[in-house]
Each structure stands twice: as structure tokens, then as C-alpha cells.
Amino acid sequence: MIHSRLSCGETVRALWDYVDHALPGPMRDAVAAHLATCDNCAGHVAFAQRMLGAIATAPVEDQDVARLAERVRVALRTEAAAG
Amino acid sequence: MTPSPETLAAFEDVMLRYLPDVTRYARSLAGPGADADDLVQETYLDAWRGRGTFDASRDARKWLFAICRHAFIKRYRKAHREVAVGDTPELESYATAVGHAAAVRDGSAARLDGMDLGPAINKAMASIPAAFREVVALVDVGGSDYADAAQALGIPVGTVRSRLFRGRRLLQEQLLDYARDAGFVAPQAQEIR
Numbered sequence: 001m002i003h004s005r006l007s008c009g010e011t012v013r014a015l016w017d018y019v020d021h022a023l024p025g026p027m028r029d030a031v032a033a034h035l036a037t038c039d040n041c042a043g044h045v046a047f048a049q050r051m052l053g054a055i056a057t058a059p060v061e062d063q064d065v066a067r068l069a070e071r072v073r074v075a076l077r078t079e080a081a082a083g
Numbered sequence: 084m085t086p087s088p089e090t091l092a093a094f095e096d097v098m099l100r101y102l103p104d105v106t107r108y109a110r111s112l113a114g115p116g117a118d119a120d121d122l123v124q125e126t127y128l129d130a131w132r133g134r135g136t137f138d139a140s141r142d143a144r145k146w147l148f149a150i151c152r153h154a155f156i157k158r159y160r161k162a163h164r165e166v167a168v169g170d171t172p173e174l175e176s177y178a179t180a181v182g183h184a185a186a187v188r189d190g191s192a193a194r195l196d197g198m199d200l201g202p203a204i205n206k207a208m209a210s211i212p213a214a215f216r217e218v219v220a221l222v223d224v225g226g227s228d229y230a231d232a233a234q235a236l237g238i239p240v241g242t243v244r245s246r247l248f249r250g251r252r253l254l255q256e257q258l259l260d261y262a263r264d265a266g267f268v269a270p271q272a273q274e275i276r
Contacts, residue, residue: 012177012180013173014176015177016172016176016179016247016251020228047192048183048255051251051255051258054204055204055208058201058208068120071120072124073095075128076095076127076128076131
């Protein structure tokens with residue numbers, strides 16, 4: 001049974017599963033209810049989400065993209081010419 | 084039969100748009116350096132060879148990611164990925180929050196609010212052990228869910244969660260160290276009750 005009121009400890013143990021939308025409905029609701037009333041835990045979740053956003057969009061240098069584009073084009077033309 | 088130059092140009096026109104995304108994904112999987120560059124090239128060559136299977140109504144980026152993931156696992160992933168993490172993903176979550184709470188107290192979390200995390204993330208991704216990085220790459224860069232990542236790596240879902248959460252905690256530690264270095268803030272411990 002999932003208690004409707006979670007402690008901060010119980011909530012942050014579920015932090016990553018919550019952020020990943022991997023919790024079952026009742027637990028997800030209980031975490032959401034805690035976050036709605038706890039600025040500290042909400043702050044942990046907000047930071048976690050910001051970090052995941054940064055991981056997903058980490059910059060790739062333009063010069064690296066240009067270099068790799070040229071390398072890939074050469075490889076593709078060689079492959080295409082070989083039939 | 085040799086494909087026409089128009090066929091190749093059309094392929095390049097569509098697929099090379101996603102080169103920055105594929106590069107980010109390859110680097111996160113293989114780590115920075117020559118292996119990642121080779122993986123990018125092999126991804127595009129495999130995509131070219133398999134272009135007949137591509138449905139133009141599908142998401143080309145996801146298609147390239149799937150090819151990149153396959154190439155990584157078949158050719159680049161080292162066989163020895165046994166790491167002692169323990170089956171404690173919830174404790175990794177807890178430790179992540181404890182680390183952030185300490186950063187709130189010492190001001191480094193606030194310092195990160197005004198920073199571009201991108202360069203620090205790249206540096207941090209390059210520094211964490213490969214067994215953790217590859218799971219972070221699959222889930223957080225490639226968009227796989229736990230079950231997909233487990234299937235791709237041939238490990239249980241519980242192990243994916245343990246490695247993923249440990250990897251994220253290590254990344255967070257690196258980011259907070261980055262903020263502390265920038266502000267010369269000393270870390271402090273804090274409990275969560």
C-alpha cells in the first residue's frame with residue numbers, strides 16, 4: 001500500500017523514477033502531492049530535470065560537425081561509387 | 084547497380100541534418116575521441132546501406148539513433164562492463180537529492196542557475212565510467228526507456244536503473260564541483276529527513 005503522504009526521504013528515493021515517468025500511478029500521485037507542498041523536494045526534481053535537459057542537448061562544436069560532415073560525405077561517396 | 088548522384092544527394096540532404104544529434108549520441112555512447120568519430124561514420128554508412136528500409140514517414144533522427152546504437156553494441160562496446168553497483172537504485176536517487184541539498188546550502192546550486200551547463204556536461208560525460216555513461220546515453224540522449232536499454236545491453240532492467248541512477252548522480256556531482264570551482268564554495272553535508 002502506498003501512503004498518500006510521503007516523507008521527504010520516501011519522495012527523493014523515487015526521484016529518478018518519477019522524473020522518468022516510471023512510477024505506477026498511485027505512487028506517482030503520492031510523489032506529485034508531496035512535491036506540490038514541499039519546496040525542497042520540488043527543487044531537487046527541478047534540478048534533476050534541468051540536468052537531464054542539458055544532457056540531451058549537450059553542445060557539439062560547429063567545427064566538429066563540419067569536420068565530421070566532410071568525413072561522412074567522403075565515406076558515402078566512396079561507398080556509393082563502389083555500388 | 085551504382086546509385087545516382089541524386090539519390091546520394093537526397094540521402095545526404097535529409098540525414099546529415101541530424102549529424103550534430105548523431106555526434107552527441109555517439110560521443111555519449113563511446114566517449115569522446117576517435118571511436119566516437121568512427122561510430123558516427125559507421126552509422127551513416129550503415130544507414131546508406133539500409134536506406135531501402137527507411138520509411139520517409141518515420142522520424143529519421145530516431146532511425147539514425149537506432150542504427151548508431153546497434154553499431155555501438157556490435158562493434159564498439161567493450162565486453163567487460165561488469166561493475167559493482169549493487170541493486171540499490173532508490174538509494175542512488177536519495178544520494179542525488181542529498182548532494183543537491185548540500186549544493187543548495189553552500190550556494191553552488193544557485194551558481195549553476197546562471198550557468199550554461201553544456202560544456203560542463205560534456206566534460207562530465209567524458210569522465211564517468213563507461214558502464215554508467217552508456218546507460219545514460221541510451222536513456223537520456225537516445226530516448227530509450229528502461230526496458231529498451233536493458234534489451235539493448237543484455238542486462239536486467241534493475242541493473243539499468245542502478246547504473247543509470249549512479250551515472251546521473253556522478254554527473255550531478257561533477258556539475259556541482261564545476262560550480263564550486265567557479266565560486267570557490269566549500270561543500271557541506273545535509274541530511275534529508
